Amino acid sequence: MVHLEQVVIYIGAAVIAVPIAKRLGLGSVLGYLSAGIIIGPAALGLIGDVDQVLHFAELGVVFLLFIIGLELKPSRLWVLRRPVFGLGTAQVMTCGVVLGLIAWLAGVEPKAALVVGFGLALSSTAFVLQLLGEQKQLNTDHGRNAFAILLFQDLAVIPLIALVPLLATSDSGGIDSIQLAITVACIVALVAGARYLLRPVLRFVANSGIAELFTATALLIVIGAAVLMEKAHLSMGLGAFIAGMLLAESEYRHELESNIEPFKGLLLGLFFIAVGMSVDLSLIASRPIDVFGFTVLLILTKLVCIFGLAKVFSLANTVSTALAVVLSQGGEFAFVLFTLARDVGVIDNDTINLLIVVVTLSMATTPLLFLANEKINQWRDAKKPDAPYDEIEREAHPVVIASFGRFGQIVGRILRSRGIPFTALEASASQVEVVRRFGNKVYYGDAARIELLRAAGIDEARFFVLAIEDIEQSLRTARTIRHYCPQLPILARARNRLHAHSLMDLGIEHIYRDTFHSSLALTESLLTLLGTNDATSKNVVETFADYDERLLQRQYAFRQDEHQYMQSVQEAAAELETLLNADRKHDEAES
Numbered sequence: 001m002v003h004l005e006q007v008v009i010y011i012g013a014a015v016i017a018v019p020i021a022k023r024l025g026l027g028s029v030l031g032y033l034s035a036g037i038i039i040g041p042a043a044l045g046l047i048g049d050v051d052q053v054l055h056f057a058e059l060g061v062v063f064l065l066f067i068i069g070l071e072l073k074p075s076r077l078w079v080l081r082r083p084v085f086g087l088g089t090a091q092v093m094t095c096g097v098v099l100g101l102i103a104w105l106a107g108v109e110p111k112a113a114l115v116v117g118f119g120l121a122l123s124s125t126a127f128v129l130q131l132l133g134e135q136k137q138l139n140t141d142h143g144r145n146a147f148a149i150l151l152f153q154d155l156a157v158i159p160l161i162a163l164v165p166l167l168a169t170s171d172s173g174g175i176d177s178i179q180l181a182i183t184v185a186c187i188v189a190l191v192a193g194a195r196y197l198l199r200p201v202l203r204f205v206a207n208s209g210i211a212e213l214f215t216a217t218a219l220l221i222v223i224g225a226a227v228l229m230e231k232a233h234l235s236m237g238l239g240a241f242i243a244g245m246l247l248a249e250s251e252y253r254h255e256l257e258s259n260i261e262p263f264k265g266l267l268l269g270l271f272f273i274a275v276g277m278s279v280d281l282s283l284i285a286s287r288p289i290d291v292f293g294f295t296v297l298l299i300l301t302k303l304v305c306i307f308g309l310a311k312v313f314s315l316a317n318t319v320s321t322a323l324a325v326v327l328s329q330g331g332e333f334a335f336v337l338f339t340l341a342r343d344v345g346v347i348d349n350d351t352i353n354l355l356i357v358v359v360t361l362s363m364a365t366t367p368l369l370f371l372a373n374e375k376i377n378q379w380r381d382a383k384k385p386d387a388p389y390d391e392i393e394r395e396a397h398p399v400v401i402a403s404f405g406r407f408g409q410i411v412g413r414i415l416r417s418r419g420i421p422f423t424a425l426e427a428s429a430s431q432v433e434v435v436r437r438f439g440n441k442v443y444y445g446d447a448a449r450i451e452l453l454r455a456a457g458i459d460e461a462r463f464f465v466l467a468i469e470d471i472e473q474s475l476r477t478a479r480t481i482r483h484y485c486p487q488l489p490i491l492a493r494a495r496n497r498l499h500a501h502s503l504m505d506l507g508i509e510h511i512y513r514d515t516f517h518s519s520l521a522l523t524e525s526l527l528t529l530l531g532t533n534d535a536t537s538k539n540v541v542e543t544f545a546d547y548d549e550r551l552l553q554r555q556y557a558f559r560q561d562e563h564q565y566m567q568s569v570q571e572a573a574a575e576l577e578t579l580l581n582a583d584r585k586h587d588e589a590e591s
Helices: 004-023 028-039 050-071 074-079 081-105 110-121 125-134 141-167 177-208 211-231 236-246 253-277 281-286 288-312 317-326 332-343 349-383 406-417 429-437 450-455 471-484 497-505 516-529 534-556 562-590
Strands: 399-402 422-426 463-466 490-494 510-513
Touching: 004 028, 004 253, 028 253, 028 349, 050 141, 050 211, 050 236, 050 253, 050 332, 081 110, 081 141, 081 288, 110 141, 110 332, 110 349, 125 141, 125 317, 125 332, 125 349, 141 236, 141 317, 141 332, 177 211, 177 236, 211 236, 211 253, 253 332, 253 349, 281 288, 281 349, 288 317, 288 349, 317 349, 332 349, 399 406, 406 422, 422 429, 450 471, 463 471, 471 490, 471 497, 490 497, 497 510, 497 534, 510 516, 516 534
Parallel strands: 399 422, 399 463, 463 490, 490 510
Antiparallel strands: none
């Protein structure tokens, strides 16, 4: 039984270890694992009964599988079908078979080797997605392919979890037909119950208007499905996943996810702490060659296999390398599979202890490998000669556009529709490639270089559109224009008020702030939908826009005085409220 003092220890250890791990760039998972190692029997010994805690904490994995099921709508799978079912299947099968053969050659029994191989083939979904998210690389080529592979791994966990108990039912290594029939019957019962009972129950509870009752119902669905599978001697996670998947198209999907998410986060953290507590430090001390040898072997095997498969699927070298690095570790579902295999007697306890240490160490190396790969890429890029800027055809177009991203492309499309020629410059080679694929004419070059601007016809241009998103690059380009072409009118994009004030320092008058006009348009529509007549909505928004433009000019005079600037903001809020109230009373009097 978990005592209140133990709860304080768990929370205290997590609160200390996780922020430190994240500050070091190692991620929260390693923070939880470290916290578990420190408070566990192998170190401080503050917690004794690890197995009991681990069994309870498996609910975190159950909730995780339920949420994964909620996310797996058929439409999402269809979009990612090639990387998910192609590259994902190839990764799990190749790594599972190779690692299983290595385990068998190392003396592990065939059934156990099968579980070991496919358990180690899985990578850490939580760990990898967090690492890529922190580095803003989820939308890169390797980030998208990593997500697709992890998605398939999450799917593959389900049959693997179902397979482990079945392996324990037959000494010959075959499948027990009776147990298989029970498995099928339980899954059919769960599917039928979810289809014909869950939605009416959720609708009834939602109509009650009691928020905590809906939370209780969500917990009942997850735990109930898990218990049903456990009674059939299957994994609790299998039931939770099926229940989630069946509710993926439900109108209550988001509400269910938001209610389960806090419990999932807390219990999954507790699960990682419990796994850390189960790490046998004495094993590392007594068998360092085995522990570190198998860890290196695991990482190298996955690196080679994943890199090779990525090349087979025609991915670039840098993408293949990054993909192999981020997926080179063992994952949290390996802990689940190995713990389940130990409970049903497929794998002995000594092997499980060794595998847990190996997986934990492999996870610890991932941030280091990731950082090393980033440094190598930076070094390689630094040694590459800069791509030569494009030769620009000498044409006297009336408009020059600097940066052809989202902002600049809209300007260009409208000008083209009116038959007005322009010259577009873009400093990002990758953006130039993307834009050209859609048939747009754009030149690669830095608009802050006067020789490039003159080649683009800046001396004959009538207007210059400064659409650059990066503030420093925008100001650098504006200074160049102001220095060499002081009379040329500049229409500039500004990221915020401070950027606008910096542009005003350069004498630029035509400034258009990001999101300002789109937010005004949205507010006008919102007022109308709330019952305000169209004319009043338009007048309110125009009044605000005029006032804010005047305020921008007024604040420019004391932009360097923070105290006076903040005071002006407070005074402006009260002044604007008075102005709009006066307009409202005038409208009410006339109506």
